[in-house]
Amino acid sequence: MKKTLLSLLFVASLGQASDALMERNGVSLSEAEIRAAIADLSKLQIDSFNRNPENLTKFIENLFDNKYMAKNVLENIDQNEHFEIIKDMTLNRFYINYYLKEKVKARLAEVGDLSVAARQEYDANPDKYKADELVDFYHLLFVRYDNPEAVADGKAQAEAVLNAIKSGEMTIAEAAKKYRTAINGTNSEGIVPKANPSRLTREIRDIIRELEVGEVSEIIDDKTGYHIVSIAKRHPGGLIPYNKTLENQIIEGLEDQYSGTVISNARASFQGPEGLTFDREKLDALFEELTGVKPKAPANDGTNANDATEAAEATEAAEASKSE
Template sequence: MINFNRMKNMKTVFSLVTSVLLSSSMLFAQFSFDDKTLMTIGDEKVSVGEFMKVYNKNNTQTAYENSSIEEYLDLFINFKLKVKQAEDLKMDTSAAFQRELNSYREQLAKPYFVDETVNEALLKEAYERMQKDLRASHILVIVDEDAPAEDTLKAYNKITEIREEIVNGLDFAEAAVTYSEDPSAKDREEIPGKQSFMPGNKGDIGYFTVFNMVYPFETAAYNTPVDSISPPVRTKYGYHLLKVTDKQDAMGVVQVAHIFVALRPDASTDDSARKAEKINNIAQKIKEGMTFEDAVRKYSEDRGSIANSGKLSKFTCNRVVPEFVEVINTLDIDEISEPVKTRYGYHIVKLISRDTPGTFEEEAPHLKERIAKDLRARKSEEAVISKIKTENGFKVYEQAKDEVFQLIDTSVFNAAFVADSLKMMAGTVMKIGKEKYTQYDFARYVEKNQSRQEDGNLKAYLNKQFKGFVDEMCLAYEDKNLENNYPEFRDLMQEYHDGILLFNLTDKEVWSKAVIDTVGLEKFFDGRKDQYMWEERVDATVYEIRDRDLAGKVKEIIMKYDSDGDIALALEQDSIKKLVNIKPGFYEKGDNEYVDQTGWETGLSDQINSDVENLVVFVKVRKILDPEPKKLDEARGLATADYQTYLEKQWIEELRKKYPVTVNDKVLQKLLTKQLNK
């Protein structure tokens, strides 16, 4: 029996294979033609593909034309000739060239070490978070980020037990006072002559928004519902518990003015009552008609802001006490609050300005900058490193790693470890692709990155160092192979290589030479004086008078004296020189609109009134000058540019003799036909 389903599947497969074969043959034909030699420059062959790659990148036309390709061919040949000479002169081996090229490479390589998917997610996350301000309390159990496992576990168990107590009914603020190792949670007792009493915050750290806290803490806070307790959160400071107590729309960047009545933290009940009465009386006076600014000057105890009508510098939610954030969110611009009590005393607040977050498009550039400088940027780098490891068969040799760990002692904590003591250790500790990294390589990394610090757990320290070593070597391996892995990067680097050579050699042979070679420039100019001519000109002075009422008086002075010096002296004696601008010179047509209005007749012009300002102009034409050759100093800019063009033309002719150019007309015609048929 015939299996029709099988026949159908086979026909589908055959159809796909045929399609692939046909496509492959077409691609092969294209590759084959791209590999054809279009031209030979000296001993260097240039393929169709190489030429078209450069042409397509620089050609802005939407349609191909034979003329455009043929014109570009000549430019391309000149470009290749100059680069070839520069390479023959070994200009690309100089230290200065290598430094410049490497500096460009460093910038061009950056996008290859960023995971755009991760970065885009971080950008959207940051924008979403900046829409809200959070208020939270925390409890901290300190443990060093390099602490040994047993110390880390001890801290984790402690924070977990505290959380269980809170979940079972212990008040979070009470737990913070009892257990938190953040000193601000507890009252600071008075020490006479040294420090005053300061009440503790009981774990309350106030309001904050995106970028105000370390990233793991921020993430835990935004992921914790209001009035809920977070799981233990690990940061570089230790383990935290968070309780989010409020979540509100972002306050943004705010400026306020305030009237302040100070209250000591340890104030008595009577003092508190007296201060409360004072602030309430001030508030009442404002309601009865006293201006806020007058109340500031008369009653505020904030000496630093009185001179500025009580205005404070602009701030965000994390820069002020929580009570300020809460009252600001109830105010409109120029609205004045009721009295507000903070840990510092009493305030009456006036909202001056408020800038809330803009659109995603408006905020994105600033957020990208903040992300790049923040710890969260490591997420993108970690994704890149993970990809490098996966694609290149990354492997760690644990035995060799343990061996070198055992031979590095606590001298690293004094920055005294010397890697050469392990110079003979050649065991492979890790491998990326075909690259192997030895125990001695790791020892040198440790020596380079050690710093003085308190003695800690050596194994934990070395594990951290090894992670840094792995990350650095992975990134260095990828950087080393960028040109091999990414053809577009290789092409871009070749462009920069050739571009720098072209600039440097053209500067030497043309631009700077035309400026430095004064004898050559003079000879070039003397042989072409008829190309640098003055058109018909007038010897004239323009007198601009910035007060029409003075026009008659100034005209009398101009008519009385022939010399501009004498005219200026007479104007100064009449104390009106500052209102008259004297502009003598030789003017061609089009140089000055007022000179053009004289009809180029000698003598003093009629009064010319500006139609857009209080300005009167007279023009005195002394002489009409016939066309004449310019002196070199008068035409130096134009003559120098022409001399540069002359030098470049001569240089190209010399290069074409030195490196004969042969264009394969058959291949060129085929290329032109193919492009026109696209």
């Protein structure tokens, strides 16, 4: 919709029903419908309306667009022999989703203020909210090439530079600046600033974690070439300060956690083999027709009453033959 929400709001004085906030060609959206839709949203989504009212405008416009489109496409739908079946299946999904959402809302209501729950989660689990240590490190790379001669030359150059650093002919800072590479965000001084070791390759990461500040590594050989690294500075991690951004992240995680548990438990309560019967022969025939593959005979799990009876009869016959 290109028009703004305000330009589409209708009032009783314009001849519209008092509860119709938007209307077009006989299709209207009421305040009750808007409130019901908003009640179905998460706390974070509702908070976004407070931060930016334009989000609420877009949400309401989208509600109306969907309703208007649904009303108008219905008469153009080809209601073939599958229509009612698909409609019922869609309604089944709606019933389940609505039921699960209500269960989740009830669980969140039990929890209460999620901001309080988020702070409690943060205070109770400080190890989960620690920032990784970051490092500034010098990085020299002598690239590995495909031909054997270039590989030998690259390794020889790395060894020569490392020997020059060890002998004092040049400092690691001078060497890094001279032999720096753009890989991994190396700056003009040959330093990779504020790098997270966990995001480096395993070979370099393991060395970085062991080096003292100012210590120069031996040559690190990996698939990209020959590396020399040295720690210029370490930035300790520590506890991430609690702020609104972190709070929202924790709330989102808590909502997912509560929702996942509620949904899993609810679904489990309606599942299982108890009382289930099925026509194995017809199911197998349908499976083969749809896939072109003959289904494997399943192990008897007692869910098919006919199969269970046949199994019992076979067992009795076997026992009888033994006794004879």
